Amino acid sequence: MSDEILSLIYAFSKKFSDPKTKLSFDRQNNNISAIIKDGNVNVFLQVSDGNTLIYKDILRLLKKNIEQIPEVISVNIALTSEKTNSAPKKKFNINAKNIIAIASGKGGVGKSTFAVNLSVALKSIGLEVGLLDADIYGPSIPRMMGISKKPEINENKKLIPVNNYGIKCMSIGFILDEEAPTIWRGPMVMKALEQMFNGVDWGSLDFLIIDLPPGTGDAQLSLAQNSKLSGSIVISTPQDVALIDARKGINMFKKVDVEILGIVENMSYFICDNCEEKHFIFSKDGAKKEAEKFKVPFLGHIPINKNLRKQSDNGTPCCVDDPNGEISKIYTTIAKQINVSLNS
Ligand SMILES: Nc1ncnc2c1ncn2[C@@H]1O[C@H](COP(=O)(O)OP(=O)(O)OP(=O)(O)O)[C@@H](O)[C@H]1O
Numbered sequence: 650m651s652d653e654i655l656s657l658i659y660a661f662s663k664k665f666s667d668p669k670t671k672l673s674f675d676r677q678n679n680n681i682s683a684i685i686k687d688g689n690v691n692v693f694l695q696v697s698d699g700n701t702l703i704y705k706d707i708l709r710l711l712k713k714n715i716e717q718i719p720e721v722i723s724v725n726i727a728l729t730s731e732k733t734n735s736a737p738k739k740k741f742n743i744n745a746k747n748i749i750a751i752a753s754g755k756g757g758v759g760k761s762t763f764a765v766n767l768s769v770a771l772k773s774i775g776l777e778v779g780l781l782d783a784d785i786y787g788p789s790i791p792r793m794m795g796i797s798k799k800p801e802i803n804e805n806k807k808l809i810p811v812n813n814y815g816i817k818c819m820s821i822g823f824i825l826d827e828e829a830p831t832i833w834r835g836p837m838v839m840k841a842l843e844q845m846f847n848g849v850d851w852g853s854l855d856f857l858i859i860d861l862p863p864g865t866g867d868a869q870l871s872l873a874q875n876s877k878l879s880g881s882i883v884i885s886t887p888q889d890v891a892l893i894d895a896r897k898g899i900n901m902f903k904k905v906d907v908e909i910l911g912i913v914e915n916m917s918y919f920i921c922d923n924c925e926e927k928h929f930i931f932s933k934d935g936a937k938k939e940a941e942k943f944k945v946p947f948l949g950h951i952p953i954n955k956n957l958r959k960q961s962d963n964g965t966p967c968c969v970d971d972p973n974g975e976i977s978k979i980y981t982t983i984a985k986q987i988n989v990s991l992n993s
């Protein structure tokens with residue numbers, strides 16, 4: 650029971666930020682801890698400003714929220730200002746409540762298509778979303794989001810993300826020529842990624858969605874180690890050759906302690922125009938079974954669909970072009986599920 654109460658407390662606390670540092674009170678930020686004994690809750694907030702008055706409203710609202718949890722008898726919230734050294738400081742900073750990496754072991758399975766449509770679906774449920782194309786080797790977000798202009802630079806010399814369909818987009822592709830070969834290697838990957846976080850004026854976001862390059866290389870590790878990832882979503886097609894690589898991806902995230910929020914099966918089936926039957930071209934439920942094996946959530950099946958491909962190529966994502974269509978509904982269901990699992 651205590652664990653459930655603690656989860657609820659941390660879910661509430663995440664909604665509040667330190668007015669000085671703009672960091673949400675989140676265990677990942679090392680600025681909150683809580684203990685419960687016989688229904689009596691003690692919460693410790695580590696704050697950055699000696700002027701405790703600026704935390705008055707946060708204290709009142711947080712206390713009120715926690716008092717409403719069944720089984721809670723009393724709530725005491727203390728402010729502390731000592732620094733803890735328990736977690737290494739992350740180098741990639743951004744004011745986003747949730748950061749999700751979209752990954753796959755294999756290339757071409759539909760990560761970017763998913764990242765784009767998930768972003769639009771999250772926006773459609775009222776959330777502030779940023780989309781970061783971290784695919785240094787083959788950036789495709791500008792094309793899929795219908796963006797051709799380059800980001801401008803603000804007075805602090807930070808890049809301003811390009812907004813389309815209400816999503817703040819940033820891509821290494823904005824800086825590189827689409828046709829130019831990319832030879833980013835080793836430390837250059839880290840530098841380029843750091844620039845995408847610290848060198849961009851993201852403002853404050855509910856979600857930052859990161860479209861990763863395929864595989865388990867430098868970019869994945871760099872992000873896992875240097876940014877505060879809330880978790881990753883692994884995309885796979887259902888056939889064995891893709892699943893073998895997906896497994897590598899899952900294992901890598903496990904090794905670096907990044908939670909797998911779920912697996913999505915893309916290109917699950919094809920519905921033929923003539924017979925309206927589902928054809929399981931790449932075999933059936935492969936990714937779903939994999940999710941069960943790894944005991945991670947299965948988030949949904951997305952069919953192979955000609956329009957989905959066309960919409961991506963045209964820069965009008967499915968969830969923008971046909972928001973009430975069957976496939977958009979699948980993305981929206983996944984978006985809601987992710988939002989609930991991270992924020993409730
Ligand atoms: N469900 C789908 N139905 C039809 N076409 C799809 C589907 N998902 C993706 N595609 C198409 O397949 C191609 C590859 O998709 P996408 O670029 O999203 O994959 P990726 O995993 O990001 O690839 P890469 O590893 O190269 O970054 C694109 O042309 C895209 O439009």
Ligand SMILES: [Mg+2]
Pocket residue numbers: 760761762784787789860861
């Ligand atoms: Mg891609």
